[in-house]
Amino acid sequence: MKASIITVGNEILKGRTVNTNTAHIGSFLTHMGYDVIRNLVVKDDPDEIGWAFDTALSVSDVVISSGGLGPTFDDITVPSFAKHFNIDLVLNQEALFILKKRYGDRNLKVTPERMKMAMLPAGSIAVKNNVGSAPGVFMELEGKKILILPGVPSEMKDILSNASTLIGNGDFFYYEDTIHLEGVMESSLAPMVSELMKKYKGKVYIKSHPLGIENNNPKIDVEVSSQGSSMKEAEDAVKDAVETIREHWRERMGK
Amino acid sequence: MKASIITVGNEILKGRTVNTNTAHIGSFLTHMGYDVIRNLVVKDDPDEIGWAFDTALSVSDVVISSGGLGPTFDDITVPSFAKHFNIDLVLNQEALFILKKRYGDRNLKVTPERMKMAMLPAGSIAVKNNVGSAPGVFMELEGKKILILPGVPSEMKDILSNASTLIGNGDFFYYEDTIHLEGVMESSLAPMVSELMKKYKGKVYIKSHPLGIENNNPKIDVEVSSQGSSMKEAEDAVKDAVETIREHWRERMGK
Numbered sequence A, B: 001m002k003a004s005i006i007t008v009g010n011e012i013l014k015g016r017t018v019n020t021n022t023a024h025i026g027s028f029l030t031h032m033g034y035d036v037i038r039n040l041v042v043k044d045d046p047d048e049i050g051w052a053f054d055t056a057l058s059v060s061d062v063v064i065s066s067g068g069l070g071p072t073f074d075d076i077t078v079p080s081f082a083k084h085f086n087i088d089l090v091l092n093q094e095a096l097f098i099l100k101k102r103y104g105d106r107n108l109k110v111t112p113e114r115m116k117m118a119m120l121p122a123g124s125i126a127v128k129n130n131v132g133s134a135p136g137v138f139m140e141l142e143g144k145k146i147l148i149l150p151g152v153p154s155e156m157k158d159i160l161s162n163a164s165t166l167i168g169n170g171d172f173f174y175y176e177d178t179i180h181l182e183g184v185m186e187s188s189l190a191p192m193v194s195e196l197m198k199k200y201k202g203k204v205y206i207k208s209h210p211l212g213i214e215n216n217n218p219k220i221d222v223e224v225s226s227q228g229s230s231m232k233e234a235e236d237a238v239k240d241a242v243e244t245i246r247e248h249w250r251e252r253m254g255k
Helices: A020-031 A046-059 A077-084 A093-104 A112-118 A153-162 A186-199 A231-253 B020-031 B046-059 B077-084 B093-104 B112-118 B153-162 B186-199 B231-253
Strands: A002-008 A035-042 A062-066 A089-091 A119-121 A125-127 A136-141 A144-149 A173-182 A205-214 A217-228 B002-008 B035-042 B062-066 B089-091 B119-121 B125-127 B136-141 B144-149 B173-182 B205-214 B217-228
Touching: A002 A020, A002 A046, A020 A035, A020 A062, A020 A153, A035 A046, A046 A062, A046 A077, A046 A144, A077 A089, A077 A119, A077 A144, A089 A093, A093 A112, A093 A125, A112 A119, A112 B186, A119 A136, A136 A153, A144 A153, A173 A231, A186 A205, A186 A217, A186 A231, A186 B112, A217 A231, B002 B020, B002 B046, B020 B035, B020 B062, B020 B153, B035 B046, B046 B062, B046 B077, B046 B144, B077 B089, B077 B119, B077 B144, B093 B112, B093 B125, B112 B119, B119 B136, B136 B153, B144 B153, B173 B231, B186 B205, B186 B217, B186 B231, B217 B231
Parallel strands: A002 A035, A002 A062, A062 A144, B002 B035, B002 B062, B062 B144
Antiparallel strands: A035 B035, A089 A119, A125 A136, A136 A144, A173 A217, A205 A217, B089 B119, B125 B136, B136 B144, B173 B217, B205 B217
């Protein structure tokens, strides 16, 4: 099953903020058994947000977005999404309860800007946010699952973990290991990696990540991962490949 | 003028690697005077790479990609790009010279895996890489500029700065400042931000970035930026807005 991740926010596009959210969500989905196929980052703009959801949903079973859920004028992910898919925004009682409690505890009124965060698409579920004000929004659309999260990383992470039962598992078990090698260049390793990938016939994925060369000593991380039909199958395949790579490296280095 | 950024790499999608490259390229393009409108991250897959370039070029004057330029089997950005746009790959003498020198200095042969990095799209320019082996690839296509960079950040950054003359300036001057405020919630600031944005009629962009609440003391960074027709115009507009926000905050806090 495939998944895509959307990020809404000008600050990401301008490079003001590094997009750590997609990495967290990507890792979460991969370990849940989904194949993450695209990340899309768009502006705080209704048309761009609509385009991102259309594009992501056209190739994915699960779509998770982050950003644009706060109280300011340019936090427009939820209304833009709802308008684009012709879904009414309705006052969500659970979301309102969370907001009232949050602001009430601080003796603050639920202003129109704050009330906005309780207006959710009809048929959606408000997912608990233990860290901030805006709840996450979960809904199903044409058999696909959608989760809309705020951009603040601590809130995003909290809601994502609260939504894991709603999202459910994908169709494989994921296992990964990384081997750190020194003294061998990526280009020297390349033929062996190609050969191993053929040997494992797609069961194991191997990718070398060069970390740079210092004092003429190249350093590489080799990522070895597997998407198995059971965790044991994935783990066995990875461990076997890791051992083969280590042996090859030891021979090469005369160790 | 608009720009989009593509990242090619499964490791980004799986969240194994945080996508710092798009932040660096996004900041570079913004300060060069381009409006960065989309980031697309796709797999090391020819069809996905083709889709990303099509999508980015359809809405942008400049497209910069990073990732998939190395010597391994899944480094396929350049051949995938060339095939998708029906451009022949030809041996680039300058790229070959760089490779020969780099590997020759280490007494290593230019193997087929290494030679791959010297096969560039016909009509493209090899952009110098002072850090690694693979040169950047610059070309113009239907009046749009394309720059293809490797994924290793140090190499990407080096080539990007070497390509700045080829990319050239966009159509505005960018100025930005950030104000750090404490003791005020984003939702309390929201009405004032909306008002200020109206006052400056699109000349100034203001965005609050909540940093979280500790000991009931909320912290916010307020980003104030402007895209002016001169640097002075952009700077003046930002400074004026910053002063107004500071005053508002001082009044609020009774300082």
